[in-house]
Amino acid sequence: MATLKDVARLAGVSVKTVSNVVNGYSFVKPDNRRRVEEALEATGYRPNLGARNLRRGRTGFIALVLPELSIPYFAELAGLVIAAAQEHEWNVLIEQTFGTLSGERQALASLGPHLVDAAILSPEALQVEDFQLSVPAVLLGEHDVEVPISRVGIDNVAAAMTAVRHLISLGRTRIAAIGAHPQRGTAALRLEGYQAALEEAGLPFVSSLVVPAVNYHRADGAAAMRTLLDLRNPPDAVFCFNDLLAVGAMRTAAERFVRVPHDLAIVGFDNNDESAYSSPSLTSVAPDKAAIARAAVDLLRQRADSPDLALDDVQTPFSLQVRESTVAR
Amino acid sequence: MATLKDVARLAGVSVKTVSNVVNGYSFVKPDNRRRVEEALEATGYRPNLGARNLRRGRTGFIALVLPELSIPYFAELAGLVIAAAQEHEWNVLIEQTFGTLSGERQALASLGPHLVDAAILSPEALQVEDFQLSVPAVLLGEHDVEVPISRVGIDNVAAAMTAVRHLISLGRTRIAAIGAHPQRGTAALRLEGYQAALEEAGLPFVSSLVVPAVNYHRADGAAAMRTLLDLRNPPDAVFCFNDLLAVGAMRTAAERFVRVPHDLAIVGFDNNDESAYSSPSLTSVAPDKAAIARAAVDLLRQRADSPDLALDDVQTPFSLQVRESTVAR
C-alpha cells in the first residue's frame, strides 16, 4: 500500500505538497501538481483513513444504535441513514441492543469519541442517568425521560389520533389498542392519542380493550389479538402500535375466521414495506423515514462541527396510508 | 479523554507498563498493576481504537457489501453478521449497492485495507475482472463467475430441487418458476434445480411457465404472477426464487380470487420472518442464516490472520419450512 511518503518520493516533492494536492488545498505550482497527480495515479495511492482521522481527531464514523436489524422498520431506517451519512462522508456503525437495558448500556459504553464522531440512538429501556454521552447524539422518536439530547421524530400523539379518528370515521365504536407498554415513552404517547381521539368522539375508554405488549414482534400481536377475540364483547377495530403487531393481529383474525375489515378493522404504525402486500393490505401510519434519517444526520453534522449548539427537536411529517384492512376494496 | 500517558503519569509508571496491563500482557509487578488499575479506573481510560489499529496495521472493521437493507433477507443476515463479528472484535461496516454494477464497483473501490480488514460480499452484477480485492473476502451465495474468492452458501440446486419435489409430491403437475435471471448465478442454479426435479418426475419443462424477474422485490413477484394467471393454461403451483417474489405472487393470487393452496401452491426461498405470518403462511426454503453469518466471519478471521490460506467453499445447511401456502391447515 502506497503512502504519502512513497508518492512524494516518486514525484520528487515533499509530503506536504502531496497532502495539499490530495486534500485540494491552497495553491500548488501547476508543474508540481501534475507530477504529484501522475505519482498518485502510478502508485494507486489511497489515503489511510485511520491515520488521517487520528490526526484530525475524528473517526469518520457515526453509530446507529437500534434494537434489531431484523425488525423491518429499523432495517429500512438503517438503509436510509447509511445513504444520508454517505453524503457527509460518514460511515455508519450499527449496534444492536435487542431492546434490553443491558444491551443498550453496553452499546452506549462502547461509543467513545475515538470510535465514532456522533451517534443516533433509538433506545427503548434507557434511564435518564444513562445518557452520559461523550459524543454528539440524537434520539429517534419521543420518550418520557427528559434528557438533554436533541430529538428527531414524528408527533406520536397526533399520529395516533389520526389513526383512531380514521377508524371512528368508519363507524367503529369498540376500538382496541395493542402495544401499551409501561416503560416505553412512545407507547405512552400513542396511547394518549388513542384516548384523545376516543374522547373527542364521545366514545368510552374501555380498559379491557387496551392490551399491553412486552415486545413489538408479530408473535406479540398475534397473542394480543387472541386476548381481544376471547373477550365477551370483542372489538370491531384495533389500533396496533406498530405494523408487526398488526400483522400478528391479522394472522390471528384469519385463524379465527374473523373477516378484516368487515368484522374487524386494523390499523398499524410504521408503514413497513411488507404492509402493502399482505392480504388484506394494512392501513398504517406512515412516518417519513427518509426525512427522519436525513434530519438526524444533518443535526449530527451541525453538532459535530459546533459541539455546543442548542438542543433541537425536529418534527418530521407523517401520513396515513389507507388500505384494505380498514377499507375493503 | 484520558490517554495512556495520562494514566501512566497518574500511576507513576511508564506507558509501557500501562499498555501491558491494558492488554493483559506479560508479568507486571502486583504493586504496579494495582496502581495502574486504580489510575485506569480514576481516569475512565478507554483505548483509542484508531491509534491502536494504526499501530497494529489493522482497522477493526469488516465490510458487509449487500444490495439493500430494506430487503428482509439481507437485513436479517446483516444482524447475524454483526453479532458474529462482535465475537471477533470486529465492527461491521454496511455498504449498500442497490444491486447495480456501478453501486457494486463503487463499494468495492472504497474497500482499501486501511478501511477494513476484510469483506463479505453479496454481489449481483459484478464481473470477473472486478474482483481485484486488496483485503481478504468471502462471497455469499453461488455465482457463475469463476473468481478466486472463498464462498459460503447453500447448495442452490439441491435446495431448489427440494422445493419443487415438495410441490410434485403434492400432486402438482403444472409447476411454474418465478425469478429467472440471465445474469444472476444464483437464479441459474435454482432454475437448474427446478428443471432437474421436473425431469426426475417425468414432468415436461414448459418454457412459458418460467417467468423472469429483473428485481426480486414484491412488486416483481406480483407482476410475474399476473403473467402466469393470464396464461390460457395457468399453473397449479409456483416456485418463487425468493420470499419477496412469493409474497407478491400471493398478493396477485388474492386479487384474482385464486385460492392458495387449493388452486395454486406457492413455495418461496429465504424463509423471511414475515413469511410465517402471512395468510396463508408461506412454505419456504430456509437457509441457516446464522450458520452463513458465522461461517463467513470465521473464514475471514482465518484469512485475516494467515492471508494466503487456500480458497474455501463452505456449504451451509438448509431445510424446507412447510406452511399453508402448499398444505392447507
Next chain:
DNA sequence: ATGAAAGCGCTAACAA
C-alpha cells in the same frame, strides 16, 4: 519487570 523511544500514516504549524 519496566522504561525510553521509535514509528504506524497523516495533517498542520512553522520556516524558508
Next chain:
DNA sequence: TTGTTAGCGCTTTCAT
C-alpha cells in the same frame, strides 16, 4: 508555494 518537523495515541523493540 513548498519543505521540515512535531505529534495524534498507541504498540513494540531495545535496553536496563
